[in-house]
Amino acid sequence: MKKTIVQIAKELNLAPSTISKIVNNKGKISVDTRKRVLDYVKKTGYVAQSNARILSSKKSQTIGVIYSDIALIGFEHPFFSSIFQSFKNTMASYGYDIVLIVNKIGHHELTYLQWCKNKKVDGVLIVMGNINNENIIELVNSDIPCVSTDIMMPNLHTVISNDQQGINLGIQYASHQKINKIKLLSGPVTSRSFADRIIAFRELMEVNKLSYLDEDIIIANGYDVESGFEIGLRIAPTIKSKEIYLCTSDVLAFGLIRAFESQGINIPNDVMVIGYDDIDFAKHFTPPLSTIKQNTEQIGANAAEKLFNLMNSKEKTAQSITKIDVELIHRKTTIK
Amino acid sequence: MKKTIVQIAKELNLAPSTISKIVNNKGKISVDTRKRVLDYVKKTGYVAQSNARILSSKKSQTIGVIYSDIALIGFEHPFFSSIFQSFKNTMASYGYDIVLIVNKIGHHELTYLQWCKNKKVDGVLIVMGNINNENIIELVNSDIPCVSTDIMMPNLHTVISNDQQGINLGIQYASHQKINKIKLLSGPVTSRSFADRIIAFRELMEVNKLSYLDEDIIIANGYDVESGFEIGLRIAPTIKSKEIYLCTSDVLAFGLIRAFESQGINIPNDVMVIGYDDIDFAKHFTPPLSTIKQNTEQIGANAAEKLFNLMNSKEKTAQSITKIDVELIHRKTTIK
DNA sequence: TTGTAAGCGTTATCAA
């Protein structure tokens, strides 16, 4: 059924290599034969077999994606799914396929790097990962171009939100609000973004000459609503005056608010809360959550662009960090 | 660096074909050499190059996934993401990779079937699709094994929730509740699941000798919270007595409830609402949403198992439909 | 500008 390049060549009285060059836009070819071949190729709908092409050329036009999920929810994670969706769309516009990287082939256990070499992926996106994972370190330090929308490390190119700006937005807002305490509620610091936001908080509080205690930075045990709830229950009795809570994720904020409410604390009159992410549900929560909106669409698109450039330039820079602007959205858990 | 099968053969004083047979568990091989080769392979970590293997064997150990998103949200769709996640995990345990199917290679436009043939995927999962899409029809009727977790058609194997049971759960509950009206709020019927639930509603109302009017079945314009809200606003004035709304998705239910509340209707005292899906947020909504919980985990795992069997048996059955049990979860939008 | 021929690394067929 499917024609091969050899058949096409025969039918046009040319050599296979000539067809190959034309199809791949390489070498010097006369205008006439180029047109003749291109027309014929279009008519017959010939497309080179991927596997043969990869075997021979060592390029796969495929991007591998790593989703090493900390919380074991993977594609159910609304924030990263949104980034992934955007990345995939723009990568498709560049003509690249997406394959999910796992750590085995058939039933052989492999490192990420071995897997990528075996499949000859041209580049990889680390949607989320763990800095201490040996497999990731090995991969990032290999000659395969990598970009991440989460972690940062030497030799890795990262596209993330501007967390300093995000935290500052919260602090600036708070400092103009006649509030007695600004507190930070974060998820586990094993997540890069949480760790970063905590650092940003410390720095910016000092820069703004705002005092805080170590205990004003609260670390939840997990990532889910329940983790936020648990914290809320624990600290509700300690709240004596008007406070604002900067949360490092919407989900944590949801739990915190529910716990506060259950203890008779009014949001936003007694305590204000600002989330982080602006997941789809934030606006439908009761009360609608004020939050730092991350631009997932742009993070994904930007990461794709970055990776594309990396794959198509010989000189690899060691590391880069692109920070995408965030935005404070006021809903009902703050007072405008 | 990477050893090839030829090198391994040379080092062991055997022929490449012998190594191949052993690695792939084929043909008759003496116990001794088998062990000798297997040991050596394990020691050196040899794994056959995917592309060479695919070129030669015409099998890729790869599953293609189609996500033809109606609402353009793709991986952000919490329900399908959850199914996909589960599918991916169990497929990985079978040793298969996952690649996302698109409709082009490089910059050539291709049909799904052409794409799959080109990449030699062994099977495909249609996470969500459109029955009228020519590309999907062609693919499903090809010799490539397909399963779907959404649409149903001849020659396609489908794993979905038992919607009859789901709707019946709602109707049974309602009919024991001294309610004057049972209504159905559905999303657009272009989605298979919505169309099915409407049919089930009609059938089961009749089976249960419950009267209803055509206008008791309300079709929203879209899939999102806003679509539900719009409907709620429109019908709130018409509500004169105690009613229950069976919604075909949680998201629609969220909007409906918000609209009703805005018109002074109390949930669940004036009107009860039951959603469908039990997405993660249903329990955190205010009021926590009573809903028909779909078992996405099992749908995904079952689909993977089905596809695996299909790929490994010669006799292909024409069609099959596996229905996974659902469950009615009572929270605060119904009265237990 | 076009053609020849040698790979790329496997698997499969058939002979030994």
Next chain:
DNA sequence: TTGATAACGCTTACAA
């Protein structure tokens, strides 16, 4: 039970 050898379909030096 093992080994040659010919595919698989393409790309790429290099030659013409």
